[in-house]
Amino acid sequence: MIKNIDKDQCKDILKNNYLGYLSYVSNNLPYTIPITYYFNEKENYIICYSGLGHKINAMRKQINISLAVADVIAAKKWQSVLVHGKYDEISGSTSKLYLHEFSLGIKSIILSKERKDLDYISEFSSKIYNQDVPIVFLIRIDEMTGKMRI
Numbered sequence: 001m002i003k004n005i006d007k008d009q010c011k012d013i014l015k016n017n018y019l020g021y022l023s024y025v026s027n028n029l030p031y032t033i034p035i036t037y038y039f040n041e042k043e044n045y046i047i048c049y050s051g052l053g054h055k056i057n058a059m060r061k062q063i064n065i066s067l068a069v070a071d072v073i074a075a076k077k078w079q080s081v082l083v084h085g086k087y088d089e090i091s092g093s094t095s096k097l098y099l100h101e102f103s104l105g106i107k108s109i110i111l112s113k114e115r116k117d118l119d120y121i122s123e124f125s126s127k128i129y130n131q132d133v134p135i136v137f138l139i140r141i142d143e144m145t146g147k148m149r150i
Contacts, residue, residue, distance in 0.1 A: 005146035010081045014039040018106045020069040026058035038105035046139040047102040056135050059087040067139055079148035085139040095136040
């Protein structure tokens with residue numbers, strides 16, 4: 001049986017995971033890519049970062065984006081969340097604060113779920129190519145919905 005889950009259950013899924021699928025639109029075509037994220041439950045936003053490229057250029061033009069996160073235990077036992085929100089690029093010294101929050105948050109999740117202690121952001125998130133400065137962005141959450149199969 002598939003059923004809807006409430007906002008608190010959606011938030012639990014988001015805060016206990018760090019890998020999701022970011023969706024955005026470029027040239028009227030949808031794209032979905034895996035991404036590492038951190039959910040700040042108290043302030044209700046999601047932190048991500050990336051190097052400059054296709055997705056950043058697309059999200060700068062079309063700020064409506066989504067993030068899907070799923071916990072799959074078996075084909076007939078799973079739960080998922082879909083977040084709809086707005087792209088909000090962070091710059092300057094403020095971006096370093098968000099990147100620090102991202103790093104500490106993800107390290108905490110990995111330590112509790114996978115029992116691994118990590119020292120560097122590159123150990124759990126994709127590396128920025130060509131030594132570029134990472135572009136930090138938030139997903140300002142407009143709504144979230146969830147489903148589960150039990």
